[in-house]
Amino acid sequence: MKTIELDKKFDFLFEKEHPWIYRNKFNQFEKELKNGDIVKIISSDSKKSYTGIYAEKGLVAIRIFLFSKTDSIKSNLIDKVHLRRKLFSETNSLRLIHGENDLFPGITVDIHDKHLVIMNYHSSLEKISRWISKFIYSFLKKNFQINLESISIHSPNRIGFESIKKNNRVLKGSITGLIQIQFKKIKYQIDLESQKSGIYNDIRNLRRYIFENKKVFQNKKVLNLFSSNGFLSKILRLQDVSKLVSVEDSNNMIFIHEKNENINHILLYEHKLNSTDKNILIKEDILKNKETLFSKLENFDTIIIDPPNLTNNEKDISKAKNIYKSLIILSLQKLNKNGNLILASCSNRIHPNEFYRICKETVSENFEFDTWKKLDLEPDHPINPFFPEGNYFKVNLFLGVKKS
Ligand SMILES: C[S@@+](CC[C@H](N)C(=O)[O-])C[C@H]1O[C@@H](n2cnc3c(N)ncnc32)[C@H](O)[C@@H]1O
Known part of the structure; x- marks a missing residue:
């Protein structure tokens, strides 16, 4: 992990807990960084810190996963999955992690029956996506008695959802044909490799x-x-x-x-x-x-x-x-x-x-x-x-x- 201590003129970066730091606000710190580096940014009075992932291209330079020194990504992940617990009684197709809204910027995780689909929207998020997939795999097995049959990572570009097939990697198991999901006893077959991992x-x-x-x-x-x-x-x-x-x-x-x-x-x-x-x-x-x-x-x-x-x-x-x-x-x-x-x-x-x-x-x-x-x-x-x-x-x- 790289640490950057900011001086007073960057205090504005700590005013709001927006999960992005734009590149034009971060240019001068980029020299030492590589795509995917974990970066800790500390405020001038050392009272606040962010931990995020550096992206070498695009409008966003840092995607922030942690805002305070006490939180951990793991506990956030557990909290967010638990928040969905009630939905499991109604459906087996849901979003476990909803990107920036759950403080996992650039990453969504969907479960459809026994299949996990992770989408990441920047190459810098590859490593953390893999870590998340492994963690969720064990967590669901232990706490929800769900044995995932497949895990895949998609890297769609924001606009071209129709073309995600070529950016799809299967990390575990295999996906053949359509997957059956259910909502309130209504069953439906979806294609995990299509728009929004198969279903809106x-x-x-x-x-x-x-x-x-x-x-x-x-x-x-x-x-x-x-x-x-x-x-x-x-x-x-x-x-x-x-x-x-x-x-x-x-x-x-x-x-x-x-x-x-x-x-x-x-x-x-x-x-x-x-x-x-x-x-x-x-x-x-x-x-x-x-x-x-x-x-x-x-x-x-x-x-x-x-x-x-x-x-x-x-x-x-x-x-x-x-x-x-x-x-x-x-x-x-x-x-x-x-x-x-x-x-x-x-x-x-x-x-x-x-x-x-x-x-x-x-x-x-x-x-x-x-x-x-x-x-x-x-x-x-x-x-x-x-x-x-x-x-x-x-x-x-x-x-x-x-x-x-
Ligand atoms: C937001 S989704 C609709 C979700 C849908 N209501 C559901 O219940 O799942 C938008 C849909 O519009 C389709 N679409 C996009 N452009 C279209 C167009 N010009 N004409 C018809 N359909 C289009 C997409 O393929 C996509 O399935």
């Missing part, structure tokens, strides 16, 4: 809402936009909806949906408005062809919109807001009276309050609604108050929507 679990809150509110969906027509691997659609189908139309563009996700639900996707031009099919999966680029898509769809009682992250950088923010607005406006035109609009967003640069404002204002332009609900975050997707960037996921429900 931040949206478990909506899965739970649908599961627990059958009356809202029973005998209703539902449109599920950006349906991903189709698990949400399966849960909707199990609530006895009268018609379900799912739309997704990723071939890989469509393949998983088809396998699980025994349906074949169609292309938009093959979709017949008056088709009597109850469960339809359309492959379409929604963002590119939203007007055409909506012009070919019938009316629905509930429309769910959950696009991918639309704000990869600051410049995307206003464009992203306009995309949400236009998806809402198009949806309102296809919503039956007293219908429901469910709006989810994982765009990290749009704050939950701002997202709610955009949704409410757009809906309220020509419509009113009976109830608004915001779903709570899942226990395995906590927020770190010192890391506002991590407060990314939101689900807003506008129920009983009608023309004003």
Whole structure:
């Protein structure tokens, strides 16, 4: 471990417990450091210290894993896994470590049945990722009686989630084919090597809402936009909806949906408005062809919109807001009276309050609604108050929507 004692002019680095030190604040200390070095940084009065990992490239120079002298990474890891204990009674697919939000910056750890998937977002985190995997392996075995069959490490680049296959290393066992997970007795097969290690679990809150509110969906027509691997659609189908139309563009996700639900996707031009099919999966680029898509769809009682992250950088923010607005406006035109609009967003640069404002204002332009609900975050997707960037996921429900 390398130690750096800072002088007074760097005291500002200790003001907030943000888990990153940006490179432009750290340039002068980099000469002696190598990618992946563990660095302890001590304040001018020696009262505060950080321990982090140095990255030789990228905007972030140090990812901080420890803020006080008394904490240990091991005890943090144990605490974070314990916090998820209750979830294990409901599902075998969850996030054990949620990156910066759990003070493991740049690292997520997911468990799906007996398979552990670690994602690290920088090469400097290789060593600690391996250590975490070994520790969790023993910890789960001893405390949760879970015998992991495989451990793999993915190093996705932030944007290219579709291309993680080539960056995947298996540390233990092997992964062949699809893995079966379960949520409240509902079983589903996922591909660990696809987006988000196979499944978006931040949206478990909506899965739970649908599961627990059958009356809202029973005998209703539902449109599920950006349906991903189709698990949400399966849960909707199990609530006895009268018609379900799912739309997704990723071939890989469509393949998983088809396998699980025994349906074949169609292309938009093959979709017949008056088709009597109850469960339809359309492959379409929604963002590119939203007007055409909506012009070919019938009316629905509930429309769910959950696009991918639309704000990869600051410049995307206003464009992203306009995309949400236009998806809402198009949806309102296809919503039956007293219908429901469910709006989810994982765009990290749009704050939950701002997202709610955009949704409410757009809906309220020509419509009113009976109830608004915001779903709570899942226990395995906590927020770190010192890391506002991590407060990314939101689900807003506008129920009983009608023309004003
Ligand atoms: C946030 S995820 C949706 C998660 C989903 N609601 C669930 O329950 O798992 C966004 C999805 O949108 C898909 N997607 C991205 N761009 C798209 C586009 N232009 N058209 C259609 N689907 C798209 C991605 O493949 C991904 O599956």
